[in-house]
Structure formats: structure tokens, C-alpha cells
Amino acid sequence: MLSIREDVPILCSGNGESVIRVNGNSASHEMDRLKLINEIKEQRDVIRKLQDITPPNIEILKKEMDKLKELKSKLCRTSAPVDDLDNEQVKLTLKTPKGTRDYGPEPMVLRKNVLEQITSIFKRHGAQTIDTPVFELREVLNGKYGEDSKLIYDLADQGGELLSLRYDLTVPFARYLAMNKISNIKRYQVAKVYRRDNPVMSKGRYREFYQCDFDIAGKYDPMIPEAECVRVVSEILTSLPMGDYVIKLNHRSLLDGLFESCGVPAKQFRTICSSVDKLDKWEWQDVRYEMTQEKGLSEDIADKIGVYVQQHGHKDLVEKFMQDDLLKVSKPAMEGLAAIKLLLSYCDIYELTDRVIFDLSLARGLDYYTGIIYEAVLTGDRRKGESVGSVAGGGRYDNLVGMFDPRQRNVPCVGISIGVERIFSLIESKLAAEKTKLRTTEVQVYVASAQKDLLEERMRLCSYLWKNGINAEHSYKKNPKLLGQLQYCEDNGIPWVAIVGESEIAKNIVRLREVSTRKEEEVDRNRLCEVLKEKIQSTTSILQS
Amino acid sequence: MLSIREDVPILCSGNGESVIRVNGNSASHEMDRLKLINEIKEQRDVIRKLQDITPPNIEILKKEMDKLKELKSKLCRTSAPVDDLDNEQVKLTLKTPKGTRDYGPEPMVLRKNVLEQITSIFKRHGAQTIDTPVFELREVLNGKYGEDSKLIYDLADQGGELLSLRYDLTVPFARYLAMNKISNIKRYQVAKVYRRDNPVMSKGRYREFYQCDFDIAGKYDPMIPEAECVRVVSEILTSLPMGDYVIKLNHRSLLDGLFESCGVPAKQFRTICSSVDKLDKWEWQDVRYEMTQEKGLSEDIADKIGVYVQQHGHKDLVEKFMQDDLLKVSKPAMEGLAAIKLLLSYCDIYELTDRVIFDLSLARGLDYYTGIIYEAVLTGDRRKGESVGSVAGGGRYDNLVGMFDPRQRNVPCVGISIGVERIFSLIESKLAAEKTKLRTTEVQVYVASAQKDLLEERMRLCSYLWKNGINAEHSYKKNPKLLGQLQYCEDNGIPWVAIVGESEIAKNIVRLREVSTRKEEEVDRNRLCEVLKEKIQSTTSILQS
Known part of the structure; x- marks a missing residue:
């Protein structure tokens, strides 16, 4: 980096001549720099879009990354440190952490x-x-x-x-x-x-x-x-x-039994599980590619798996699989199917028949599941054809607690998130x-003053309201204008205003104003809380109905 | 470490003779080891107690720490790795992080x-x-x-x-x-x-x-x-x-003015502030020691400060300080005193007179305060003579927002925590x-079965209750005993049990049992939710009164 930057003309020199020269260069130099910064931003967008594609095409991504690097190093050569790129928009500290x-x-x-x-x-x-x-x-x-x-x-x-x-x-x-x-x-x-x-x-x-x-x-x-x-x-x-949804069901033992029957080596069960789980976002061809090219599974095994994991249905599919020649001989697969069958019958009793789907592509990424697994997806609110994706997931994990117990005592668990x-x-x-x-906010009444020098009066009234459990506030200005105080109530949806002025104090009353109707009535100061509590109750019930 | 452990006899050898020798040594060796472990635990307690004393005596603490180190290295020489010390009690993973x-x-x-x-x-x-x-x-x-x-x-x-x-x-x-x-x-x-x-x-x-x-x-x-x-x-x-409490008040400008008038160098204001703040736990002599011996303040300056920061009171103390020769000439001190005076008058209106104390020893550790500072301490619940300490604190910080704004625009703030x-x-x-x-839990009714094979009936009843917004549960066992189900309700404070049996199903009713009185009544199944909602309402109001 340093060797590149040493070629750059010195921008801040002490003697007059070089300053002039620098200023002369500076305009076109600045233009170049801004152009480069723009190009870098655009290139970043290109990469971001590429990263959003699943599965990402690593080769293209790498090529575009190299382009970005080249642009950045060009920017370096124009003498502006790369950090400046972010300063263009906003001071660095003024953000929350990424994500x-x-x-x-x-x-x-x-x-x-x-x-x-x-x-x-x-x-x-x-x-x-x-x-x-x-x-x-x-x-x-x-x-x-x-x-x-x-x-x-x-x-x-x-x-x-x-x-x-x-x-x-x-x-x-x-x-x-x-x-x-x-x-x-x-x-x-x-x-x-x-x-x-x-x-x-x-x-x-x-x-x-x-x-x-x-x-x-x-x-x-x-x-x-x-x-x-x-x-x-x-x-x-x-x-x-949120619109319509379905809850997908599957069973880890069924997946394990299927993998075993298809000939997947045992130590690859979890990683092939991860690949299968991507079927909600990827096409089968891409999942197959990952299994065979990246994870080294043989093509005929992948194809065997493919026949099963692309199916979903209800009780009838469970019955069909129970008669399937490949699955019939696998004890874990048959256990998984029996469990799903029983669960589906309980779901009927719980009036969930239309909500659940048995989906063999559901695998869940996490290692710790041992039995039934779930995932809920929204179906009613698809935009631009893409699924909103999963809004809930979970399953049974019977061995996790045992991993923490000195004597490996297990506590069977099942849950959803x-x-x-x-x-x-x-x-x-x-x-x-x-x-x-x-x-x-939940302010019920605002205490306003109609004239100057009534701060202490407002404070006294608020103190009395707070003591009685009423949500109240007043202006933090010594002499706020009445119109401003009323405007504040309208802007913030505060339903009531208690107004005090010289004449109200003399009569020991407050003027109680309903913000929505602007109707006002005089209320005896000693009865204010009582009157307000009644009005608040009726207001709430009107809002709720 | 390694050179020490090389002296240790090999405990796990392949040939018979050395195993016997090891076993022979092992009993007394184990005794030594346990003794050492106990000594280490005791020494740890000693150090813990020393650390609790404020201010800690660094010299003694160091000596005791050295003793602990010596014991630990002795334990090493007996061949047991130091890590074993913790394994004596519990498996390492089975804890939450320290603190x-x-x-x-x-x-x-x-x-x-x-x-x-x-x-x-x-x-x-x-x-x-x-x-x-x-x-x-x-x-x-x-x-x-x-x-x-x-x-x-x-x-x-x-x-x-x-x-x-x-x-x-x-x-x-x-x-x-x-x-x-x-x-x-x-x-x-x-x-x-x-x-x-x-x-x-x-x-x-x-x-x-x-x-x-x-x-x-x-x-x-x-x-x-x-x-x-x-x-x-x-x-x-x-x-x-929580019993009684007081809210202490002070002002950063008053402290700064005081420090300046006493001759504290400006760059030491914040660190001397920190020392003063310890007066709620330490004696003045210890605070003075920290100021003069650790922070290098001259003794006469410390003594001047000491006269002031050991005072606390109400309005009269503010008035007294306003006439004080040393403070009178300091603009920040007088501004701080005026602010405190005004705040105390507002506290009177808010009916807080008996709760607030003006305390010159209150300084707050944090750098960002610029005006009034607060701290609330419990006074009613002292145990063994020591204060429970602060339960709330805060103050004004007018320059913090500006530290994040690119143009240093400030937003004045005040708050409590x-x-x-x-x-x-x-x-x-x-x-x-x-x-x-x-x-x-908030379970309102438990659905119990009186005979075997009524799981689906229980599930149907729960489904109906949940749909009507009633908090209900039933056993996750297929055939639980009635007595066990009733016991569960008593143990968990569940107020109602809905019992179904063959005869209830035939009559299309449930037996509704009040757990506290064990009284039962027959309720038409279609009216169950209605009846329960009434009962729940009256139960709640009885509990609240």
C-alpha cells in the first residue's frame, strides 16, 4: 500500500508554488476520485445482489470481488484513503452495528x-x-x-x-x-x-x-x-x-432411515440433511449439485433421495410410504412414519387438519433434533412470487440435556420457536x-395553563393527579402558550386537557377540555380525579368496541 | 510449569511393578492432594474477604495472593493439574458465566x-x-x-x-x-x-x-x-x-467550583470527583489517603475539600454555602447552588421535601454528567449496620448527544436509572x-379423565377451552390416574378441574371441581366455557381483595 501511495503528488505542501500546482490538479483529481467512489458503490451493489442469489455462483462472485478490489486500489492511487469512502455519507460512529x-x-x-x-x-x-x-x-x-x-x-x-x-x-x-x-x-x-x-x-x-x-x-x-x-x-x-400458513411436519428417523436405505454413509447423514433442508429455497437440481459435487455423494444415491424428498401430502402419503419397498425394510423409517401418523391423528382432534402438511423435504439445519421436526410457513402473503419463508420452527431433541449432565441423564424435550x-x-x-x-404514550390528561406564571399551579395539579394514579403531564416550559399546549395534545392523541387560569384558581375549579370535540366543562378541583376516572373508563371502552 | 511436573513420578505406567508402587503411594498422595485443595479453598476465602474490605489493603492482599500462588504450585508438584480443583465440585460446563x-x-x-x-x-x-x-x-x-x-x-x-x-x-x-x-x-x-x-x-x-x-x-x-x-x-x-429511602442531590458545577476554589488542578477534577464519590462507603480518612497518596493531591487542598464534602442538609445548608467566602467567589459554585435551591423549591411542590437531601459528598463516577446529579439510597433496611447502597442514580448530561453529532449539536438531557x-x-x-x-402459571382449569382411554376426549375438551381463550391444560400421559391429576392441581394452585368419565360423556356433561373446597357440580358441556368465565372472574376478584 505504502509503495503505491508514495507515487502520489504531495497534496499539502508548505510552499506557494506547489500549492498552486496542487490546486490546479485538484479539481480534475477530485472528479476522478468521485467517479471512482461511485463506481465502487455500484460494484458493491452488484456483489450484494449476487450474494442474495441462492445458491451463489462462487466463480462469478469472485470475479466481481476482484473488480471491486481493483477499483479500491485505484482509489488508493489517487491518494484518498479508502476509509474516506464511508465518510462521504455519514460519520462512522453514527450507526448501529451491522445487522x-x-x-x-x-x-x-x-x-x-x-x-x-x-x-x-x-x-x-x-x-x-x-x-x-x-x-x-x-x-x-x-x-x-x-x-x-x-x-x-x-x-x-x-x-x-x-x-x-x-x-x-x-x-x-x-x-x-x-x-x-x-x-x-x-x-x-x-x-x-x-x-x-x-x-x-x-x-x-x-x-x-x-x-x-x-x-x-x-x-x-x-x-x-x-x-x-x-x-x-x-x-x-x-x-x-398475517394471512394463511401451513405447518410442515417431518421426522428425523424417517430421514435417517431413508438416507440409510438409499446408501448414504452414516457420517454424512447430518450434512445431507442440511442440503435437503434447502429445498424450500432451491430447486432440486441445485440441491443435487451440492450433494454430489460439493459433498461427494454418488449421483445414483442423490437421485434415489430426490424421488422421496420432493413429495409432500397428508395421511395418504404416510400410508403410501409405509408400503414403500425401500422404506418398509428400514426400522427407523417405519418408526418415523408411525410417529407422523399418530401425530396427524392428534392434529385432527386439535382441529389442525387443514394446517398441517407432511413434507419430506423438511430437514431443519440444527444437529440436536432427534424426532418430529416442524416448520411453519406463510402462504397467503407471497410477494413477487417468492415465499416469505419460515416464521416458526422446532422439533424434538431428546439427547441435548444429557450432553450437559455429568451422568448423561437425558430429559426428553420438544418445542417450537x-x-x-x-x-x-x-x-x-x-x-x-x-x-x-x-x-x-398513555397520557390521559394534560395540565395546561391559560396565563403566565402558573408553573407552580400546574405542578401542584400534576402532583395530585399522579398521586391518584392518573397518567398526566405538563409543559417543561415556565410560560408556555396555551395554543401550543393544546396543539401538543392534538399531535400526541392525548384525550383530555385540564386548564388552569387566574379565574379558575379563584373559583377552585379547572376547565376540563375534551381534545377530540373541543368541548369544555368546569369541574370542581376536589372532584377532578373522580370525574377523570369515569371519563377515562368510558373513553377506553369506546375505543375498544 | 513443565520442569516442575517432570519431577513427578509417572502415575500411569504399563508394567505391574510401577503400578503397585503408584498404588502404594497413591493413598497418601491423594490425602496430601485433598489437604492442599482444602488449603487453597480456604486461602481463596481469605482473599475474597480481604477484597470485600473497602478500601482494600493492597499490601496484605498481595501477600495473601502470593501464598495462594505457592499453594497452587505445590498442588502442581503433586501431579494433579490445577484445573482438577474445579472438577472436584462440579463439571465445568454446568454453570452460568461468572457474575x-x-x-x-x-x-x-x-x-x-x-x-x-x-x-x-x-x-x-x-x-x-x-x-x-x-x-x-x-x-x-x-x-x-x-x-x-x-x-x-x-x-x-x-x-x-x-x-x-x-x-x-x-x-x-x-x-x-x-x-x-x-x-x-x-x-x-x-x-x-x-x-x-x-x-x-x-x-x-x-x-x-x-x-x-x-x-x-x-x-x-x-x-x-x-x-x-x-x-x-x-x-x-x-x-x-422496600422501607424508607432518601434521594441525595448535588451539582457538578458546585463540585467543580469547590475544587477550583480549593486549588485542585483542572485536569484532576474528574478523578478527585471519583474519590469524593466513595464517601458513601469509605471514611474520610481513606478518601483523603487516596487523594493525597495515590492521586498526588497536596494535603492542605484535600483538607479544604474535606470540610465541605462531609456536609449534607436541606435549604439552610444551601443558604449557608451561598454566604461562604470560598464558594461566593466561584461562578460555577454559585450557579450550582442556585440550581439546587430552585430544585429544592420544586421538590416542595411535588411533595418530596422529606425525601430529598442536599449532599456534597455525592459525586457519581461517570464522566458525562454536567449539572444536577442524584442518587437514591435505602435507609430503612440496613443490615449489620451497613447500607444497602444506592438503588437509583442519575443526573443531567448536556454534552453527550453532541459527542455523536457531526456538527456537535447538543440535546440537553436529564435522567434517572x-x-x-x-x-x-x-x-x-x-x-x-x-x-x-x-x-x-396462569392455568385456570385442568382437564382430567376419570377412567382409561379418554385421552382424545380430554384433547377435544382442551381444544374447545383454548378456542374460547381459557387457560387450560391436561396430562401428557395417555392414561393418568385421577388422584395424580388432582394432586397436580393442588400442587400448582390450579383453581378448577373439569373431569370427564364414561358417565359424563354419556350425559354430555363434565364434573367441575373447585380445587380449594373439593366441591363438585355437573355442568352441561355446551355451557362449560360460559360457566367457567363467570367463576374465573369471581375467583380473581376474591384473590385481589
């Missing part, structure tokens, strides 16, 4: 509403909640996530324990069960998890995001907890304004399209 | 109640809420926390941006204001922050802990927002079962002492 965002008051209202809705359904099913730290000992997370482990955020080694941010809520939950020797619990947890992914933020995918988990731990009879998990997902998705960020993002754009404005 | 804890269902119920109480008071004062990511660009946090910066958790450099976990909610809030060009907002935020401290966990101090912040940003008239912050703290502490972990911990031990058991 994260702030939530302002309006998105927070929406988020709170959605999370409360989900939580109320978890509670409807009798779940209790726990909380675990945002980071875990690194060894707790090691070896639990398969190919995704590279996405874990590590904390810097500042002396002491090696820590990582949680990647999901399931592994910490299993650690909690083992550590506290708990063998039975139905728990929910709503908390943020962290993944160093390269997500498309416009689709509601982030590096920091909420998960809403519901899990049933304990040794119980087959498929009864599994059925309740499906029911919980269904109640949640039905209760939110709601991917709530995509739900926020869908409802957010829906509200934006409808131009719905959400109220972000 | 953190899990919250089980019971603590969660308490925590939720306390946080909702606090949030409802923030809303009573018209605040809206926001959320920011748990980590920030490292440069956002740099240079904001003075001597405490060493406690910031950094994320590992895994390529990309350099990140750190948030240390408080104030700096991210200021970054948010600058980034979104917001000049007016009253916001609250309830979220976790991270500090690599060595906290005493039994006192409710952790490395991961909740803060509940309330801040008023905007250019307003003096002391009006400050007074509301005091009022908010007071409403919160009054509403929680509730240290809610100590509050949890106090209420938790109070409940434990009273043996109060909190209910951790």
Missing part, C-alpha cells in the same frame, strides 16, 4: 402488542417462564449447531472465562435443565439471540433478533406434547394478521401501507 | 411484577419507550465512562466491525438521539447492561443486570425536568415494599423469609 437496528416508540408499540399476544397463548397452555444470561460459557454452545457454529458471536478474551453470545434459546434451556436437575417443565421464553449471519434486513432478518420459544420437557406418551406444540403455533399464527422479527416486519409494512399511526 | 445467574419461574414472577410496577409509573409520566441493540460499535462507548471503561465487555474480532456490549442505557440513548436527529423526547427503557465488575452477588449485584431508565431530552426551563425525575424515583420507591437487581434481591429474600410461594 442490527434501533426500535423507536412506534415499532415498540407494535412489538409489545405482538409479544403480548404470543405470551398470552403460551400462558393459555399453562407454560411458565425463565430467563438465562445473554452469554454462555463457550463450551456450552460448542458442538450443538453443526454447520451453523461459525455464526456464533464470541466475546473477547479479557481474562477469565471464554464466553459466547447465545445462538438460540434451546441450548441454554437444556443447560438450565441439567444444571438444576429439572425433569419436567413446560416453559416459554421471549428473548433475543445473536447470529453473525448476512441477513436481508428488509425481510425482517437481523443479527440480533427475538425468539419466542415454547418447550415441553419430560418423559410422556408419544406425540401428545408434539401435538400441543403444533396447536400453539397454529393459535399464534391464526391470532396475528416463533421467528417473531419477520412477523413484526410484515405487520410493520402493512401498517405503513394503511398509514395507521400508533399512539406511543 | 450471572438464571431466573427460574418464581424469581421471574417477582421480576415481572416489579418491572411492570416501574413501567406503569414511567407511563404515568407520559414516557414512551425505545430499544437499542445489546452491542454498539466500540467507538460509541469509548471515552464516555472515565475510570470505569475497563469494565466494558468487548466482542471478539471475528472480522467486520469492532463491537462492545452496552455498559449502560444512557450512551446508546444519546447515540440514538444524534443518529435520528431527535431534539425532544421523554423515554423510558428497561433492558440489561453488562459490566466486567467483581460484584457481590448475594447483594443483588451482577455482571449482567437490568436497568430501568427514564430520561427527558430537550431544551426546557431550569430544574423542571430535574424535579420530575426526582418525583418519578420517589413514586417508584414508595410503591415497592433504577438499579432494579438490588430491589429484586431485597424483595426475594423478604418473600423467602415470609415463606410466600408465588404461582408461576
Whole structure:
């Protein structure tokens, strides 16, 4: 780098002549520089678009990356450090970390509403909640996530324990069960998890995001907890304004039995599982390519698998597979099919028949699943032909707790996780399209003054309202104008204003104004709280109906 | 290390003779080892106790640390790796990171109640809420926390941006204001922050802990927002079962003016501030020692400061200082005193007279305060003579937002932060002492079966209850015993049981049993939801009264 930059003419020289020369050059130099910066930005866009394509074409991507590098080094040669590129737009510190965002008051209202809705359904099913730290000992997370482990955020080694941010809520939950020797619990947890992914933020995918988990731990009879998990997902998705959805079902043993019967080497089960799981986004040809060219599976094995994993259906498909020559001889496959059959019959009782699909392409990326696996996808709200993707997923993981127990005692578990960020993002754009404005405070009455020098009077009135549990505020200015105070109430949707002035004080009353109708009435100061509480109650019930 | 361990006899040898010799040695060797391990544990306790003394005696501490090192290296020489020390007690993975804890269902119920109480008071004062990511660009946090910066958790450099976990909610809030060009907002935020401290966990101090912040940003008239912050703290502490408290007040300008008048060099203002702030835990002699011996302040300057910072009082003390010869000539000191005087008068109007104390020893550690500073301490619940310490703190920070704005535009801010972990911990031990058991689920009715083979009937009934928004559960066993099901309800405080059996099904009814009285009645199946909703309503109101 340095050797390149030494060729560059010195821009800031002490003597007059060279300054003039520099200034002379500077205009065209600046033009070149801006042109280059623009080219770099465009090239970055090209690469970003290429990265969005699944599966990415590595060769083309590499070629475009080389082009970007070349442009950058050209920019270096024009003497401007590459860092300047970002300074062109905004000071570096003024952003949130990559893949994260702030939530302002309006998105927070929406988020709170959605999370409360989900939580109320978890509670409807009798779940209790726990909380675990945002980071875990690194060894707790090691070896639990398969190919995704590279996405874990590590904390810097500042002396002491090696820590990582949680990647999901399931592994910490299993650690909690083992550590506290708990063998039975139905728990929910709503908390943020962290993944160093390269997500498309416009689709509601982030590096920091909420998960809403519901899990049933304990040794119980087959498929009864599994059925309740499906029911919980269904109640949640039905209760939110998201359009239609289906819940896909499959079983890890069926996949393992299928792979075994097709001749996949045992040590490749998990990685072939990962490939199969991509069928919701990729064509079979691309999945087949990954299996055979990248993972070295023989072509005839891949083709055998392909026949099965492209099928989905209902009870009839389960029956058909139960008679299938290749699957019939596999014990794990037949166990998986029997489980799916039983689960589908329970789903009928729970009135979920139209919601569930048995889908052999569903595989789930994570290593720890051992039985039934689920995934819920939205079907009603496809845009530009592409699926919104999964909004919930989960499954049975019977061996995870044992990995933490000194004596390998297992606690069988099954659970689901709601991917709530995509739900926020869908409802957010829906509200934006409808131009719905959400109220972000809960102020019930604003205390305004009609003349100067009434700050203390306003403070006294607020003090009295607060003491009586009424949500109230007043201006932080000593002498605000009445019109400004009333405008503030209209802008912020505050329903009532209590106005005090010289004459009101003399009569020991306040003027109570309804903001929406601008109607005013005189209320005895000592009765203000009583009157307000009545009005607030009736206002609320009108808004709710 | 290796050279020491090479002296050690080989414990695991292939030939018989040496095994016998090893076994012969092994018993006494094991005894020595256990003795050493015990000594190390005791020595660790000694050091822990020494570290708890404030200010710590560094010399003694160093001597005891050396002793520990010596014991550890002795243990090495007995051939057991030091790591084994921890294995003696528990498998390494089975813990949460140092300074953190899990919250089980019971603590969660308490925590939720306390946080909702606090949030409802923030809303009573018209605040809206926001959320920011748990980590920030490292440069956002740099240079904001003075001597405490060493406690910031950094994320590992895994390529990309350099990140750190948030240390408080104030700096991210200021970054948010600058980034979104917001000049007016009253916001609250309830979220976790991270500090690599060595906290005493039994006192409710952790490395991961909740803060509940309330801040008023905007250019307003003096002391009006400050007074509301005091009022908010007071409403919160009054509403929680924590005993008496006081809210200490001081002003950074007064401290700066005092330091200047006493002759403290300007560049030492902040570090002398830090020393003064320790007066709530240390004796003046120890603070004086730190100022003069560790920070190099001359003794006569320290003594001059000492006269002032050991005083606290009310309006009369402000008046006295306003006439003080040393302070009278300092413009910042007089400005600070005038501000305190005005704030105290507003506190009178907000009915806080008995709650506030003007305390010149209050200094607050953080660099960013520029005006009034607060701290609330519990006074009613002292144990063993020591103060429970601060449960809330805050102040004015007018220059923080400007540090993030490209044009240094400032947004004046003032706020308070509730240290809610100590509050949890106090209420938790109070409940434990009273043996109060909190209910951790909200199940309203349990669906039980009186005979075998009624699983599907139970599922159908639950499905019907859930659809009607009733919190219900049933056993995940196919054929649970009736007694076990009823016992479960008693253990978990579930108020109602809906029992189905062959005869009930034939009559299209359920037997509805009240768990507390064991009274049963027959209810028409189609009317079950209706009947339950009535009963649940009356149950709730009885519990509340």
C-alpha cells in the first residue's frame, strides 16, 4: 500500500508554488476520485445482489470481488484513503452495528402488542417462564449447531472465562435443565439471540433478533406434547394478521432411515440433511449439485433421495410410504412414519387438519433434533412470487440435556420457536401501507395553563393527579402558550386537557377540555380525579368496541 | 510449569511393578492432594474477604495472593493439574458465566411484577419507550465512562466491525438521539447492561443486570425536568415494599467550583470527583489517603475539600454555602447552588421535601454528567449496620448527544436509572423469609379423565377451552390416574378441574371441581366455557381483595 501511495503528488505542501500546482490538479483529481467512489458503490451493489442469489455462483462472485478490489486500489492511487469512502455519507460512529437496528416508540408499540399476544397463548397452555444470561460459557454452545457454529458471536478474551453470545434459546434451556436437575417443565421464553449471519434486513432478518420459544420437557406418551406444540403455533399464527400458513411436519428417523436405505454413509447423514433442508429455497437440481459435487455423494444415491424428498401430502402419503419397498425394510423409517401418523391423528382432534402438511423435504439445519421436526410457513402473503419463508420452527431433541449432565441423564424435550422479527416486519409494512399511526404514550390528561406564571399551579395539579394514579403531564416550559399546549395534545392523541387560569384558581375549579370535540366543562378541583376516572373508563371502552 | 511436573513420578505406567508402587503411594498422595485443595479453598476465602474490605489493603492482599500462588504450585508438584480443583465440585460446563445467574419461574414472577410496577409509573409520566441493540460499535462507548471503561465487555474480532456490549442505557440513548436527529423526547427503557465488575452477588449485584431508565431530552426551563425525575424515583420507591429511602442531590458545577476554589488542578477534577464519590462507603480518612497518596493531591487542598464534602442538609445548608467566602467567589459554585435551591423549591411542590437531601459528598463516577446529579439510597433496611447502597442514580448530561453529532449539536438531557437487581434481591429474600410461594402459571382449569382411554376426549375438551381463550391444560400421559391429576392441581394452585368419565360423556356433561373446597357440580358441556368465565372472574376478584 505504502509503495503505491508514495507515487502520489504531495497534496499539502508548505510552499506557494506547489500549492498552486496542487490546486490546479485538484479539481480534475477530485472528479476522478468521485467517479471512482461511485463506481465502487455500484460494484458493491452488484456483489450484494449476487450474494442474495441462492445458491451463489462462487466463480462469478469472485470475479466481481476482484473488480471491486481493483477499483479500491485505484482509489488508493489517487491518494484518498479508502476509509474516506464511508465518510462521504455519514460519520462512522453514527450507526448501529451491522445487522442490527434501533426500535423507536412506534415499532415498540407494535412489538409489545405482538409479544403480548404470543405470551398470552403460551400462558393459555399453562407454560411458565425463565430467563438465562445473554452469554454462555463457550463450551456450552460448542458442538450443538453443526454447520451453523461459525455464526456464533464470541466475546473477547479479557481474562477469565471464554464466553459466547447465545445462538438460540434451546441450548441454554437444556443447560438450565441439567444444571438444576429439572425433569419436567413446560416453559416459554421471549428473548433475543445473536447470529453473525448476512441477513436481508428488509425481510425482517437481523443479527440480533427475538425468539419466542415454547418447550415441553419430560418423559410422556408419544406425540401428545408434539401435538400441543403444533396447536400453539397454529393459535399464534391464526391470532396475528398475517394471512394463511401451513405447518410442515417431518421426522428425523424417517430421514435417517431413508438416507440409510438409499446408501448414504452414516457420517454424512447430518450434512445431507442440511442440503435437503434447502429445498424450500432451491430447486432440486441445485440441491443435487451440492450433494454430489460439493459433498461427494454418488449421483445414483442423490437421485434415489430426490424421488422421496420432493413429495409432500397428508395421511395418504404416510400410508403410501409405509408400503414403500425401500422404506418398509428400514426400522427407523417405519418408526418415523408411525410417529407422523399418530401425530396427524392428534392434529385432527386439535382441529389442525387443514394446517398441517407432511413434507419430506423438511430437514431443519440444527444437529440436536432427534424426532418430529416442524416448520411453519406463510402462504397467503407471497410477494413477487417468492415465499416469505419460515416464521416458526422446532422439533424434538431428546439427547441435548444429557450432553450437559455429568451422568448423561437425558430429559426428553420438544418445542417450537416463533421467528417473531419477520412477523413484526410484515405487520410493520402493512401498517405503513394503511398509514395507521400508533399512539406511543398513555397520557390521559394534560395540565395546561391559560396565563403566565402558573408553573407552580400546574405542578401542584400534576402532583395530585399522579398521586391518584392518573397518567398526566405538563409543559417543561415556565410560560408556555396555551395554543401550543393544546396543539401538543392534538399531535400526541392525548384525550383530555385540564386548564388552569387566574379565574379558575379563584373559583377552585379547572376547565376540563375534551381534545377530540373541543368541548369544555368546569369541574370542581376536589372532584377532578373522580370525574377523570369515569371519563377515562368510558373513553377506553369506546375505543375498544 | 513443565520442569516442575517432570519431577513427578509417572502415575500411569504399563508394567505391574510401577503400578503397585503408584498404588502404594497413591493413598497418601491423594490425602496430601485433598489437604492442599482444602488449603487453597480456604486461602481463596481469605482473599475474597480481604477484597470485600473497602478500601482494600493492597499490601496484605498481595501477600495473601502470593501464598495462594505457592499453594497452587505445590498442588502442581503433586501431579494433579490445577484445573482438577474445579472438577472436584462440579463439571465445568454446568454453570452460568461468572457474575450471572438464571431466573427460574418464581424469581421471574417477582421480576415481572416489579418491572411492570416501574413501567406503569414511567407511563404515568407520559414516557414512551425505545430499544437499542445489546452491542454498539466500540467507538460509541469509548471515552464516555472515565475510570470505569475497563469494565466494558468487548466482542471478539471475528472480522467486520469492532463491537462492545452496552455498559449502560444512557450512551446508546444519546447515540440514538444524534443518529435520528431527535431534539425532544421523554423515554423510558428497561433492558440489561453488562459490566466486567467483581460484584457481590448475594447483594443483588451482577455482571449482567437490568436497568430501568427514564430520561427527558430537550431544551426546557431550569430544574423542571430535574424535579420530575426526582418525583418519578420517589413514586417508584414508595410503591415497592422496600422501607424508607432518601434521594441525595448535588451539582457538578458546585463540585467543580469547590475544587477550583480549593486549588485542585483542572485536569484532576474528574478523578478527585471519583474519590469524593466513595464517601458513601469509605471514611474520610481513606478518601483523603487516596487523594493525597495515590492521586498526588497536596494535603492542605484535600483538607479544604474535606470540610465541605462531609456536609449534607436541606435549604439552610444551601443558604449557608451561598454566604461562604470560598464558594461566593466561584461562578460555577454559585450557579450550582442556585440550581439546587430552585430544585429544592420544586421538590416542595411535588411533595418530596422529606425525601430529598442536599449532599456534597455525592459525586457519581461517570464522566458525562454536567449539572444536577442524584442518587437514591435505602435507609430503612440496613443490615449489620451497613447500607444497602444506592438503588437509583442519575443526573443531567448536556454534552453527550453532541459527542455523536457531526456538527456537535447538543440535546440537553436529564435522567434517572433504577438499579432494579438490588430491589429484586431485597424483595426475594423478604418473600423467602415470609415463606410466600408465588404461582408461576396462569392455568385456570385442568382437564382430567376419570377412567382409561379418554385421552382424545380430554384433547377435544382442551381444544374447545383454548378456542374460547381459557387457560387450560391436561396430562401428557395417555392414561393418568385421577388422584395424580388432582394432586397436580393442588400442587400448582390450579383453581378448577373439569373431569370427564364414561358417565359424563354419556350425559354430555363434565364434573367441575373447585380445587380449594373439593366441591363438585355437573355442568352441561355446551355451557362449560360460559360457566367457567363467570367463576374465573369471581375467583380473581376474591384473590385481589
